[in-house]
Amino acid sequence: DAMVIQNPRxxxxxxxxxxxxxxxxxxxxxxxxxxxxxxxxxxKLLFHYYDKDFNNEADTPDNFQSRRPNTSFCFLDIRSPGLxxxxxxLCATSRDSLAGATEQFFGPGTxxxxx
Amino acid sequence: GESVGxxxxxxxxxxxxxxxxxxxxxxxxxxxxxxYKQESGKGPQFIIDIRSNMDKRQGQRVTVLLNKTVKHLxxxxxxxxxxxxxxxxxxxxxxxxxxxxxFGKGTMLLVSP
Numbered sequence: 001d002a003m004v005i006q007n008p009r010x011x012x013x014x015x016x017x018x019x020x021x022x023x024x025x026x027x028x029x030x031x032x033x034x035x036x037x038x039x040x041x042x043x044k045l046l047f048h049y050y051d052k053d054f055n056n057e058a059d060t061p062d063n064f065q066s067r068r069p070n071t072s073f074c075f076l077d078i079r080s081p082g083l084x085x086x087x088x089x090l091c092a093t094s095r096d097s098l099a100g101a102t103e104q105f106f107g108p109g110t111x112x113x114x115x
Numbered sequence: 116g117e118s119v120g121x122x123x124x125x126x127x128x129x130x131x132x133x134x135x136x137x138x139x140x141x142x143x144x145x146x147x148x149x150x151y152k153q154e155s156g157k158g159p160q161f162i163i164d165i166r167s168n169m170d171k172r173q174g175q176r177v178t179v180l181l182n183k184t185v186k187h188l189x190x191x192x193x194x195x196x197x198x199x200x201x202x203x204x205x206x207x208x209x210x211x212x213x214x215x216x217x218f219g220k221g222t223m224l225l226v227s228p
Binding site: 004031033040041042043044048090092094096102103105109111 | 123158
């Protein structure tokens with residue numbers, strides 16, 4: 001089945017220790033997104049790739065970076081995790097076109113714990 | 116800015132009742148809206164969407180109503196079941212440059228047998 005896959009599902013890191021979360025998709029969608037979701041809050045968009053074009057949200061801290069080496073994979077790098085970065089990180093994909101926005105498909109998320 | 120809080124608005128219903136979840140969106144230029152269901156520990160799951168040139172759309176047991184005059188969106192779930200218990204988010208697409216979704220703060224639906 002076509003899907004969005006996130007690895008690992010649970011990640012524990014130490015304060016200040018770089019961590020990378022991964023996302024892959026078999027949907028062949030051209031847009032990939034990374035969201036941060038804290039407990040009892042809505043998902044908050046960090047950035048997205050429209051094909052190879054990187055689009056950062058204005059309030060996303062510099063501590064968060066992303067890479068998209070090909071259509072199928074996208075990575076979220078947290079350079080120096082702080083306690084406040086503990087959250088669920090959600091990857092999503094969509095097939096956007098000039099016809100307008102379309103549904104975003106979400107992965108199961110990676111729960112990040114910072115010790 | 117985004118609402119910050121520790122407690123989600125909660126709607127408690129009995130199994131078999133109809134549920135209505137409401138959402139106020141922020142941008143009158145938004146042209147696409149989605150309702151997502153999120154169960155604990157899982158990613159959001161698409162329920163239904165609607166474009167701004169429509170005011171009503173129906174799916175299986177769900178109906179979305181869009182009132183652009185007051186920037187209001189609602190999700191109606193018919194014959195609510197315990198499996199419908201989850202957090203429901205509305206999201207709007209703001210058509211500026213690349214399309215992105217902005218999520219509302221969510222409503223927790225609790226369905227008791």
